[in-house]
Amino acid sequence: MRQLGKNGPASFDIGLGCMGMSQFYGPGDDAESTRTIHRALDLGVNLLDTADMYGPYLNEELIGRAVRDRREQVLIATKFGNVKDETGRVVRVDGTPAYVRQACEGSLRRLGVDTIDIYCQHRVDRSTPIEETWGAMAELVKEGKVRYLAVSEASEQTVRRAHAVHPVTAVQTEFSLVSRDPQAGLLHTLRELGIGFIAYAPLGRGLLNGRIDADTRFPDDDFRSTLPRFGGDNLRANVELVDRVRELANRRGITVAQLALAWVLAQGRDIVPIPGTKTVARLEENVAAADLTLTEDELRLLDSVAPMGAAAGDRYPDMSGVDI
Template sequence: MMTHTIEGAPAPHRTLGRGGPRVSPLGLGCMGMSQFYGPWDDGDSLRTIHHALDLGVNLLDTADMYGPYTNEELIGRAVRHRRDEVLIATKFGNVKGPDGRVVGVNGRPEYVRASCEGSLRRLGVDVIDVYCQHRVDPSVPVEETWGALAELVRAGKVRHLAISEASPGTVRRAHAVHPMAAVQTEYSLVSRDPEDGLLATLRALGIGFIAYAPLGRGLLTGRITVTDDLTDDDFRRTLPRFQPGNLARNARLVERIARLARERGVTPAQLALAWVLAQGDDVVPIPGAKNRARLAENVAATRLRLSAEDRALLDAAAPPGSAAGDRYPDMSGVGR
């Protein structure tokens, strides 16, 4: 039975890939500070980012499509006087139309170069620490996209490269063009697709792993049990796992995790994050947080150590494939 509470020192820093950057065991996903998860406040977001740096979190994750563009500008304002304390990871490739909807994916070399210049300008920095291909463009060989990315590294505009939601085969092809620091994919107790070959491929190649949505887009906090818990403009209303029937089933799954958390004297979110952290010291989760209280709750999870029995209990509570509904309404754009 789980009986231990959070105590001791945070987990040590982790390395993204062979020779990659040293990062805090937990990063901060900044997407929700500018879009997607209901209302936000730039003032609260700036204070949250500064508090993250104060707590030793040094990896901030953003993308040009968040806002669009405004999230990078927010990050730029936040780190203007603290640049040496932070590693900025941003992404390119998802193209948005005038109404803010994603209209396609672009991996053409000229688009890569233009996107990098735009991100550098909005972030107000001379170099991007981790530049990530957000989605694979099926119309452009990944070797061409990564050839352009390699040029950006040689030009000193980017330090490290990453890719998001790519298949093991695509990862191998891109990594052969230029060494990859990390792959970013959704991973949590309710999203375990990376265990189907991707994590093994990354470890064989010496590539790190950034786990986005490690709390199942808020599902694993236990605070979302019915669709009406979400605001009308929350994009999770469009996701299969948050549709009424699926959400009811998923809430029952989360309650099993919550019971284990209560036995341990921690929150469900902390237990879920500790599970991701326990999957290997090459795994770095990046939960989102829009306020300092949620941030502090998440960071405390880095001091929670799980035993083999703890992990077995969590695996039994949420076995692979147990979540109801796909991650996205259209899964064709992931795992390419």
């Protein structure tokens, strides 16, 4: 178990990202997704990550149904702030106090719970002072509707401002062998302040699962078809990078995904990766990484094979919504 933040909850070493069960990675299968969630709980995984925008709304409803009889085993982390229109397109980021309360009430209803364990600001609203947003979030804690607060894709300065209003339990940001930006300063700040770190996309959105090659083409309902890292010359360069990682995985007799997750886990006991999956088989493969320990020589080799900035292409086609 790992503690999220100085005074936060205890999480199994690896959490479960549930986004892909309802959107972004092709069609979902609620029955298999429910089996995956139940198997995760059976294995000791207790952190389930979702957001109101996934679906939209469908993912929270799925998790609510899946854990209804096992609520005491689960840390439910959900997010707010990305507002979609009727077509499912994100039209704005909203951190206004009125919206914070409205969004929380909706999530509580869809999840079928009285309290959200970790409530996370999904993206920073640049038109609303972070102090106003976090003041409203702090009120939800006082009212017992939320236990802990978090923020996603926030700069060091923004984290400090939010933390001055109410303790930040965790910051959630993309982090993997191919997305190492948090090591440039964010992780140092979080450790200074006693804040935990939730690493989303620790398998590089599938790039590090070892099953994508240079000829892979993604259908229109898979949002990787829009991401710079997954097309053309960028994809070819990134597959070559993963092939170098694969050589070490083969020597260890483990999968590329397991090696990639073991690397994230080795970066600190304050880090909890939340690989996303919607199948029991992939879940079991991922969770097995919690039993792996990498040697110093292996960690140095991975640093040389996949140094910071080695991945080709940006994480998103438009990085303007990331508070960096």
